[in-house]
Amino acid sequence: MPKALEFCLPTAAKVVPDAPDWLHEVKYDGYRLRVERSGREVRLLTRNGHNWTSRFPWIVQAALKNREQQFVIDGEAVILGVDGVSDFNALHSRRHDEEVQLYAFDVLALGGEDLRPLPLSMRKSNLARLLRGRPEGMFVAPFEAGEIGPELFGAACRMGLEGLVSKRRDRRYVAGRTREWIKVKNRAHPAMSREL
Template sequence: MARAFEFAIPVPAKAVPDGPDWIHEIKFDGFRLRVERAGEAVRLFSRNGADWTGRYPRIVETARKLKASQFILDGEAVVLDLRGYSDFDALLSRRYDADVQLYAFDLLALGGDDLSRLPLSMRKTNLQRLVGRRLEDIQLAPFEVGEIGPDLYRQTCKHGLEGIVSKQLDRAYKMGRCAHWQKSKNPNHPAYRRVRDQF
C-alpha cells in the first residue's frame, strides 16, 4: 500500500546559483528513495509511496548497522558502473537489485526528533554524523559549497553525468515542488531525453 508523504522536488534552474548560501550536489541517475528505521524495522519507500523494502536488501541491512535506532533518510538508489557512474538502465532492469546502494543527501528525522524544519546546513551536519563513516551500501552524497556551482555543472556535463542539484543552506525541507532546490540538467544525458519524451 502506498504511503502518504511527499518528497521535496527540485525545480529547473534558470542559471546555476553561485552564492555562498548554496550547496551543489551531483545528480545521480537513479530512483528517489526514503529510508525509515524504527528499531530493527527498516522500510524503503519510492517517490510514489510504494513499499520497496524487499527490493534492495543491502540498503536495508546497512541501515540497521547505523548507530541511530530511529531516522528517516532521503536519497537516491543507484547502480554504479565500472567507472563509478550511476547506470539507470541497469537499475531499471531489476537484474542488479542486490547491488543497489543509496546516496543519502538529507536527514528528516533522528532519534524521534523531526529535523525537517531545521535549515539544510544543520540537517547536513546531522546526516554526516550518522552516515559519515563510509559504508558500502549507504553513502553520504558529496556536495560542494558556494561559487563553484557553475564550474561543477560544466564538469558534470563534460564527464557525461546527469547534472547537479543546488540547494539553499538556510532553508527547511519543503515537500513538493521546492524553489530553493534547483536542478541543472545536462541536455546531452539520457535522463534529459527521458523527461523530454514524456511530453
C-alpha cells in the same frame, strides 16, 4: 517518526546558482527513495508511495547496521559503475537489485526528532554523523558550496553526468516542489530522452 513525510522536489532551471548561500550536489540517475528505520524495521519508500523494502536488500542491511535506531534519510537508489557514474539501465533492468546503494543527501528525522525545520547545513552535519562509519550500501552525497556551482555543472557535463541539484543552505525541508532546490540537467545526458 514524524507524520506525513513528503518529498521535497527540485524545480527545473536552466542556470546553476553562483551565490554563497547555495550547496551543489551531483545529480545521480536513479530512483528517489526515503529510508525509514524504527528499531529493527526498515522501509524503503518511493516518491509514488511504493514500498521497495524487499527490492533493495543492501540498503536495508546498511540501515540496520547503523547504531541509531530511528532515522529517516532522503536519497537516490543507484547502481554505480566502476567509474563512479550511476547506471540507470542496470538499475531499471532489475537484474542487479542486490547491488543498489543509497546516495544519501538529507536526513529528515533522527532519534525520534523531526529535523525538517532545521537549515539544510545543519541537516547535512547530522547526516554526516549518522553515516560516518560509511556502512556499505549507503554513502553520503558529497557537495560543494557557493559560487563554484557553474564550474561544477560544466565538469559534470564533461564527465557525462546527469547534472546538478543546488539547494539553499539556510532553508528547511519543505514538502512538494520548491525554488529552494533546483536541478539543472545536462542536455546531452540519456535521462533527457526519458523525460520527453
